[in-house]
Amino acid sequence: MRTGGPAGCAGGQPDPAQDKTGRGNGGRGRGKLTVIGTGPGNLEHLSRRALQALAEAEVVVGYKTYIGLIASLLNDKEVVSTGMTREIERCELAIDRARQGAAVALVSSGDPGVYGMAGPALELLARENALTEIEVEIIPGITSATAAAALMGAPLMHDFVVISLSDLLTPWEIIEKRLDLAARGDFVIVLYNPASRKRTRQVQAAREILLACKGPQTPVGIVRNAGREGEEIILTDLDKMLAYRVDMFTVVIIGNSHTYSAGNYLITPRGYRV
Amino acid sequence: MRTGGPAGCAGGQPDPAQDKTGRGNGGRGRGKLTVIGTGPGNLEHLSRRALQALAEAEVVVGYKTYIGLIASLLNDKEVVSTGMTREIERCELAIDRARQGAAVALVSSGDPGVYGMAGPALELLARENALTEIEVEIIPGITSATAAAALMGAPLMHDFVVISLSDLLTPWEIIEKRLDLAARGDFVIVLYNPASRKRTRQVQAAREILLACKGPQTPVGIVRNAGREGEEIILTDLDKMLAYRVDMFTVVIIGNSHTYSAGNYLITPRGYRV
Numbered sequence: 256m257r258t259g260g261p262a263g264c265a266g267g268q269p270d271p272a273q274d275k276t277g278r279g280n281g282g283r284g285r286g287k288l289t290v291i292g293t294g295p296g297n298l299e300h301l302s303r304r305a306l307q308a309l310a311e312a313e314v315v316v317g318y319k320t321y322i323g324l325i326a327s328l329l330n331d332k333e334v335v336s337t338g339m340t341r342e343i344e345r346c347e348l349a350i351d352r353a354r355q356g357a358a359v360a361l362v363s364s365g366d367p368g369v370y371g372m373a374g375p376a377l378e379l380l381a382r383e384n385a386l387t388e389i390e391v392e393i394i395p396g397i398t399s400a401t402a403a404a405a406l407m408g409a410p411l412m413h414d415f416v417v418i419s420l421s422d423l424l425t426p427w428e429i430i431e432k433r434l435d436l437a438a439r440g441d442f443v444i445v446l447y448n449p450a451s452r453k454r455t456r457q458v459q460a461a462r463e464i465l466l467a468c469k470g471p472q473t474p475v476g477i478v479r480n481a482g483r484e485g486e487e488i489i490l491t492d493l494d495k496m497l498a499y500r501v502d503m504f505t506v507v508i509i510g511n512s513h514t515y516s517a518g519n520y521l522i523t524p525r526g527y528r529v
Numbered sequence: 530m531r532t533g534g535p536a537g538c539a540g541g542q543p544d545p546a547q548d549k550t551g552r553g554n555g556g557r558g559r560g561k562l563t564v565i566g567t568g569p570g571n572l573e574h575l576s577r578r579a580l581q582a583l584a585e586a587e588v589v590v591g592y593k594t595y596i597g598l599i600a601s602l603l604n605d606k607e608v609v610s611t612g613m614t615r616e617i618e619r620c621e622l623a624i625d626r627a628r629q630g631a632a633v634a635l636v637s638s639g640d641p642g643v644y645g646m647a648g649p650a651l652e653l654l655a656r657e658n659a660l661t662e663i664e665v666e667i668i669p670g671i672t673s674a675t676a677a678a679a680l681m682g683a684p685l686m687h688d689f690v691v692i693s694l695s696d697l698l699t700p701w702e703i704i705e706k707r708l709d710l711a712a713r714g715d716f717v718i719v720l721y722n723p724a725s726r727k728r729t730r731q732v733q734a735a736r737e738i739l740l741a742c743k744g745p746q747t748p749v750g751i752v753r754n755a756g757r758e759g760e761e762i763i764l765t766d767l768d769k770m771l772a773y774r775v776d777m778f779t780v781v782i783i784g785n786s787h788t789y790s791a792g793n794y795l796i797t798p799r800g801y802r803v
Binding site for chain 1: 571617645651680682685692738775791801
């Protein structure tokens with residue numbers, strides 16, 4: 256077994272993994288927690304499975320802004336909504352109701368497994384050794400990276416990284432290091448949570464880090480409110496990207512060294528001879 | 530303007546980007562090309578927009594295996610299917626039919642913008658200066674990374690990279706470098722196209738590169754045929770991952786240094802206090 260690693264590498268792994276197959280979930284009949292990805296917000300981008308699971312739910316729990324986007328699907332269901340940053344509270348509420356026997360839908364915009372609600376919900380159940388007590392299903396959704404990319408053309412056609420610029424839960428030094436490594440690897444880079452009303456410095460710092468490695472003319476796409484009211488699509492470059500508004504409803508995609516703009520599109524070639 | 534960069538960084542940008550907003554596509558009435566992401570393959574994971582666009586299409590073009598998965602939705606439409614590696618031919622066929630005035634759906638499994646058909650279709654249109662000649666719409670889909678992640682629990686809850694191990698179109702040296710940088714950044718790592726019948730060496734080499742930085746007990750999830758017949762979900766670790774079958778229908782997710790297994794799930798904490 257190798258345990259060491261070059262300097263700069265992360266440490267080892269505290270929890271040994273085990274080989275396992277299948278889900279084998281007990282607890283049917285004691286309620287169900289369905290964590291649903293609702294996609295970018297436009298009802299057209301929900302999957303049939305997500306729609307079906309919403310229809311089957313007795314209780315729907317979510318962040319109030321996103322609950323608003325799917326309100327027309329909720330009819331006379333019991334709806335529990337809370338504000339931003341209250342993710343753990345929403346998970347606890349949803350789990351409690353499922354334990355009481357209800358069919359509970361915990362909704363998450365985009366994909367629930369990408370900075371969404373699937374993680375904290377499972378973490379809470381794991382902490383309480385309750386993973387088999389209720390039935391759990393994670394329903395994937397279209398994540399902002401690919402929803403935004405579709406509006407720009409095809410910027411994600413080659414290897415890419417997704418990095419959240421929010422340093423509320425992640426030390427900024429780690430985010431900085433990841434930005435630098437992503438630039439050195441010539442990855443296409445997708446930035447989630449580039450800025451909020453109070454957090455405006457991070458996107459400026461990120462741009463500086465990327466400019467150390469990438470040219471100022473590197474294509475950048477900025478999408479606000481993908482698929483929702485107020486949708487904005489900006490195609491610009493690293494040099495000028497700070498001239499445009501970014502916020503918590505914005506995704507920024509920075510091209511690799513081969514990405515180019517053509518008409519109203521950003522295209523990253525995969526290497527086909529066209 | 531900064532033009533230089535540290536050693537190891539990629540070169541500059543040959544095509545200057547321009548600031549643009551909106552799509553402003555002319556050419557309506559001269560046919561339409563819709564590039565549709567059909568998700569992991571299970572019809573339940575298609576979005577309502579994808580279903581609607583398929584219903585509106587007169588001609589459906591795709592790789593025969595994926596056409597087979599959505600055959601029940603195609604009724605009496607004209608279907609054009611070709612084999613693997615004939616992506617450019619399929620794009621050309623689809624574009625030709627759209628130019629002749631047809632409503633053409635070019636289908637792509639997963640998301641069409643992630644190693645899918647959106648890139649080559651737009652590249653071909655750009656090369657021919659034909660981007661405004663027909664109406665183009667890219668419809669996102671659930672990509673394999675998040676479909677597979679949902680089946681494993683929540684392994685993608687923190688910054689992640691997507692890397693294809695196929696060296697048919699990308700030099701292996703670039704893939705190796707990206708794997709190394711991704712490991713150094715402690716990203717969760719998603720491997721697409723880990724192996725094919727002829728390509729079996731790459732996943733072994735990738736594991737060696739990752740082991741230089743990540744511990745042998747780092748959790749690894751392997752999903753074959755996500756959401757399709759023959760679905761397999763394996764939770765294992767870097768040490769033992771080669772004991773399982775991987776192929777072109779497999780996605781491999783390698784955790785970061787905080788990823789742990791709990792029951793039948795892989796969970797990557799985001800940093801919430803749970």
